[in-house]
Amino acid sequence: MTLATKPRGPLDGQHFHVAVIGGGINGVAVARECARAGKRTLLVEQNDFASGTTSRSTRIIHGGLRYLEHGELGLVRESLRERERLLRVRAHLVNPLHFLLLLNDQSQRSALRVRAGLWLYQRLSGKKSSSGTSEMELKRLERALDTGRRWSFFSYEDAQCEFPERLVAEWLGEAMEAGAVVRNHNEVLAVDVMHGRSRGLLLRDLITGRDERVDAGWVINCTGPWADRVCQRSSLRMAKPMVGGVRGSHIILPRFAAAPNAALYSEATDGRPVFVLPWNEQIMVGTTEVPDSGDPSRTTPSAEEIEYLLRAVVQLFPKSRISAQDIKYAFAGVRPLPYTPDNSPSAVTRRHFLHDHADDGAARMISVIGGKLTTAASLARECARKIGISVPEPKLLAVGPGTTLDPLLDQAIVQIAQTGSVSEESARSMVEWHGKGAMDVARLAMVSAELRAPICPHTPHVVAEVVEAYRTECAVTLGDVLLRRVPVALGPCWSESCSREAALRIGAVMGWNEHEMGANLESFEMERSGFLRKVLRGTPALQAAAD
Ligand SMILES: Cc1cc2nc3c(=O)[nH]c(=O)nc-3n(C[C@H](O)[C@H](O)[C@H](O)COP(=O)(O)OP(=O)(O)OC[C@H]3O[C@@H](n4cnc5c(N)ncnc54)[C@H](O)[C@@H]3O)c2cc1C
Structure with missing residues (x-):
């Protein structure tokens, strides 16, 4: 059995009410908010969703006890x-x-x-x-x-939130369900600015090499630490940088x-x-x-x-x-963080800011600066309101549709294990990462023994999760899958031999030929070693620490 991924249609010439640049937690949250309000929304990410700052954080969802030291009660x-x-x-x-x-x-x-x-x-x-x-x-x-x-x-x-990558994947799914068009591995070369107004985006699909142009009523720059670069490429007249x-x-x-x-x-x-x-x-x-x-x-x-x-x-x-x-x-x-050259890094506020570029020669363009995983959803509501979308404040503890788990968790796990013919350990792992979506994964797992197989010998996560990531969660590369949608490669036992074994098992169901298998594996290992750095023990500083 082999499974194909969905082809990505062209974007050239399309019009969007809102174009969001950057698919970190903030960009995905903003795109979701705009799409849910009925706006035709485009979300463009140069690498993969959540591959930037979002997956490099400490992953605490916190009120910020430390911010009290700086008197940031509101935050x-x-x-x-x-x-x-x-x-x-x-x-x-x-x-x-x-x-x-x-x-x-x-x-x-x-x-x-x-x-x-x-x-x-x-x-x-x-x-x-x-x-x-x-x-x-x-x-x-x-x-x-x-x-x-x-x-x-x-x-x-x-x-x-041990895996903000999964939170982003869920919000992305909800944005798409609401009609958002999303593209990863698609770089914004510049914001098209004319007569003092942003008009759209110039894009490059990094998979096909195709250049495209889209029109947009609003452009939201959610590129985190890249925010100033996007403005420089678009020739905005900025008095000073936005990000430090x-x-x-x-x-x-x-x-x-x-x-x-x-x-x-x-x-x-x-x-x-x-x-x-x-x-x-x-x-x-x-x-x-x-x-x-x-x-x-x-x-x-x-x-x-x-x-x-x-x-x-x-x-x-x-x-x-x-x-x-x-x-x-x-x-x-x-x-x-907001650019404040005179402050020590610890003292710079962790609040977010929405920078309106009207005075920089680009009306209808907003840059999102700062923020935290914890406050991405409230930032998105604020951003949507800033561009004229009416967004009600959710009730304090309102439960979103279809997102919480069945309170009878153990019962749900037994049902998923039966549906997918997988172990209860695998079913539990699926529920932890996919919530209610675990049932869809289980149905896919039921189809064949290859889909029910663990991704590598050390993990209870199964190949069906990977296929679901390619088919429904916009994963394009093996790195998108193993580092973010089904992030088993962040686990304690992962090694090069796990990468090889996983590529073989995944390649078998995806129908990769030998060349595709080698190329997928090579680019995955390059990404993994660039992100998760091996520590060179011989450096003088580390030798001193060990002594
Ligand atoms: C060390 C560290 C620890 C942290 N710990 C916590 C914590 O414990 N709790 C917490 O709440 N917050 C924490 N944070 C803060 C939090 O991680 C960030 O505020 C948040 O992830 C920012 O998300 P973002 O979407 O704005 O940026 P990013 O996640 O960086 O997303 C921006 C995206 O824009 C894309 N992009 C850039 N240029 C282009 C272009 N030209 N075209 C298309 N796409 C482009 C990038 O590839 C990137 O994916 C921490 C941050 C760091 C660095």
Whole structure:
């Protein structure tokens, strides 16, 4: 059995009410909002949806406890509201996460200040702190921490979206259902600006090499850290840059023996916050703040940043003997923060701004600057209103149509396992990533043993999920599939041999010939190694950290 993907029709000469550039979480959210309001909407992404900053973040869905230090009460309120909505409406993707904030005698923040901050955070969220971590777990953690220090623990609740790539895929699906035309691997060469107004987009399909032009009533630039580049290419008269890029890096470690189940929030040597989080059966440590004005597509963690993060974990858990050898991979992203050259990166606001380009010679063009995963949906509503679309504020805890899981989750898993003739473990994994869409995957899995096979020997995720990604979720390359729609390649066991095995199993059902198989595998490995960096242990900075 072989399965073909849908061909992409030409766009040249088409007219759209709204053209959105950039398919990160913000662009997809804006396109979804406009399409749902009945506007003919185009969404164009140069690489793949969620492949930019969105998949390079710490993946916490948070009110932003830290923003209280900068007095950003409005941002905290908005973020907490959005966190609650996501927890409720996307319960399969956004999960509550219990945090322990750790202070010791050398911490820059005092216990009094932290207690006051947490009191306010809880008041704003309207939630009581749960006990979260048992006494036994706290004792175990205390034993594992640096015993030369006196530690204080503070509990609070936030949330985590382990795979924002999947959240983006779901919102993308909803945008398409509402009529949006979406194109990944399609670069905007320039916004067509004439007589002081944006008129449309000049595009290049990076798969076919075809150049096209579309008309648009409004252009929304949601390219995150690329936002200024889009304006430069379109010859806009900008007085100053809009974005001050700040790189943030993470390292991924295997779960070590003393690793707690809770997320830890502590201070690095310089007093900056550092997170040690359970993520994807591994431990994520982040992050850094380094001004970065380079090409965001090429951003990569420096040896110094990796060393800084490694040192932060080693100082917390000296007995665990974690070293550079243990780092599975490191990755970096560029925060598209508003340009404020005089502020230190930590002090720059995390609020978003909508920049109207009317004064830059391009009326009817808006650039979205800043924002967070957490607030992408509220940003999208604000953006839609700015271009005259009437968008009601959703009821605080309204449940969206068809998005939450059946409350009888276990029953749903049994049903999916039966429908797809797959193990309950596979059914559970499908539900976690595809929510209600898991039933469609199960129906496809039922068709053949090849479709029910795991993608590689270490994962319960099955080949049918991959085929569904190619057929209905706009995946074009193997990287689109294995790094974002069915992101098994971010998992703890993934290796080159998994890539080969997966390509063979996927190629068999997609009908790839030997040449296609080789080409798919090669470009996937190139993308994977460019994103998830192997750590070079020989660098002096890392040797020093290991000593
Ligand atoms: C280190 C780090 C940690 C973070 N942690 C968190 C967190 O824990 N919680 C949270 O809520 N937020 C977090 N954030 C913030 C959050 O990730 C970003 O604000 C958010 O992902 C920005 O999304 P975006 O859609 O604006 O940008 P992006 O995701 O970067 O999307 C922009 C897209 O535009 C595309 N593009 C660029 N140029 C063109 C062109 N010419 N044509 C077509 N497409 C183009 C790019 O390929 C890209 O996919 C973090 C950010 C970083 C960097």
